[in-house]
Amino acid sequence: MKIMRIGTPSTTPALTPNTFKVTCVSMEVGHSRIPRDYVQSVIMRRLLFISLLAAALPLTAQSAAAPASDPLAPLSFLLGTWTAGTAATGTAGAQVLGTYTFSRDLAGHALQRTGTVATCKGPQDFDCNHHDQLTIFPDPNGMAIHHSSLFALYLDNEGHVIYYTIATPDAHTAVFNSQGPAAAPKFRLIYHLEGTGPKAIMTGKFQSAAPGTDEYHSYLEWSGTKQ
Numbered sequence: 001m002k003i004m005r006i007g008t009p010s011t012t013p014a015l016t017p018n019t020f021k022v023t024c025v026s027m028e029v030g031h032s033r034i035p036r037d038y039v040q041s042v043i044m045r046r047l048l049f050i051s052l053l054a055a056a057l058p059l060t061a062q063s064a065a066a067p068a069s070d071p072l073a074p075l076s077f078l079l080g081t082w083t084a085g086t087a088a089t090g091t092a093g094a095q096v097l098g099t100y101t102f103s104r105d106l107a108g109h110a111l112q113r114t115g116t117v118a119t120c121k122g123p124q125d126f127d128c129n130h131h132d133q134l135t136i137f138p139d140p141n142g143m144a145i146h147h148s149s150l151f152a153l154y155l156d157n158e159g160h161v162i163y164y165t166i167a168t169p170d171a172h173t174a175v176f177n178s179q180g181p182a183a184a185p186k187f188r189l190i191y192h193l194e195g196t197g198p199k200a201i202m203t204g205k206f207q208s209a210a211p212g213t214d215e216y217h218s219y220l221e222w223s224g225t226k227q
Contacts, residue, residue: 071138071149072111074168077193078102082202083224084115090206090220094122099227111136132156136166152176162187183211201225 081101086094100115113134120128136152142165143149150166164176164187176189186209194201203223207216 075111075136075174077172078174078191081227083227084222085224087221090218092122092126092219094120094126096120109137127158130156146179164189185209185211188216199225
């Protein structure tokens with residue numbers, strides 16, 4: 001096969017939309033010429049491929065820029081400020097009224113719970129000036145050890161530290177289970193949203209169990225609506 005160029009840069013005819021023909025290059029095999037229709041077909045297929053590739057590039061860029069799923073989304077029902085009134089069923093024996101707020105923090109990568117107390121009455125060993133903070137965060141690396149990717153760290157003014165894993169058995173329930181040595185007591189924090197709309201009620205329970213058992217007893221129970 002040999003390629004024969006027709007014309008020179010000064011004599012090559014100009015191409016126009018009405019005279020688009022393959023005149024720049026002709027191919028010969030022996031004395032037989034490759035049909036012009038075949039060459040045009042090859043060129044059209046290549047042009048079609050380039051067009052499809054160019055159309056796919058914006059889709060690829062869009063897919064690469066798509067935001068990752070929100071690992072904290074299962075806890076979104078907690079967001080907002082809620083009233084809280086304790087029930088008589090808790091062993092703390094305290095009557096407390098106040099509010100607490102779950103909000104996004106650290107550019108949306110964590111949730112913070114803060115609270116305020118309006119009135120408090122309880123036995124002598126109950127701290128009515130109690131202050132705490134709860135930070136919730138995702139960690140996919142925790143699946144290998146704790147079989148959970150949602151965690152929480154609890155700290156308070158009495159020096160208590162509780163490290164929780166979080167489970168969401170349904171769209172309106174979050175169960176926080178403490179992690180610690182076998183000889184330590186276990187703690188469980190449960191939030192559950194009952195109903196929908198402005199009349200929905202958020203209930204909460206803080207429970208404890210003796211080491212080596214799963215018999216939890218409520219220390220505090222509370223409920224309230226969203227402000």
